[in-house]
Amino acid sequence: MAPAARTLCSGARALSVLLGLLGLAACAARNPYTADSTPLPPAPAASSERALDPAAYPAAPLDFSAYRSWRWQALPAGSGVISPEQVQEMVAGALDQHGLRPAPAQQKADVEVSVGVRNERRIRQVYDDYGGYYGRGPYDRAYGAWGSVPLVRSYEEEVLVVQIELFDPALGSRVWSNRAEARVSDDRGERADALRRAIAQALEDYPPR
Secondary structure (H helix, E strand, O other), X not given: OOHHHHHHHHHHHHHHHHHHHHHHHXXXXXXXXXXXXXXXXXXXXXHHXXXXXXXXXXXXXXXXXXXXXXXXXXXXXXXXXEOHHHHXXXXXXXXXXXXXXXXXXXXOOOEEEXXXXXXXXXXXEEEEOOOOOOOEOHHHOEOOOOOOOOEEEEEEEEEEEEEEEEEEOOOOEEEEEEEEEEEEOOOHHHHHHHHHHHHHHHOOOOOOO
């Protein structure tokens, strides 16, 4: 090939390369977008803890049928003319009727029992309405010009209060509690009957249904 022709070809290739570079530069200048990235915020520190928090789920209901044996958490005391031995004997008999047996010696009990017995006084009110011929008011009580005014009598009575609590030593917490009361008099025999009634009433709802 003649030198002139080679020079012409070289010039053409150089011109093509130059035009290509100019085209790329023009495209880059016309691009309105710029590369930019924002880092993702870090995850909350407590998010993983919340996901595994057992307190977020309700506790499973207790299976009271698994409680078969019991022992005293502390020996109960008496109250007035009622001796501690009477309280212990009556509570043990009532627990037996509800499927709880005393734990054998040297063996762990399923539940521990705490019993409190105390005397309290209550103020009661009684309405005595002898009626009248005229002027009867609401609730059929007589008052006004032609009726009688209801008489309110207040009197004080003594009641025996029994509180029974069951504790699960494996859980380290109380699992059941109830209380009941019965009216008592000065008669020793009637006080023992009142204690028996209050214990039976307190355990009426055990096991929970």
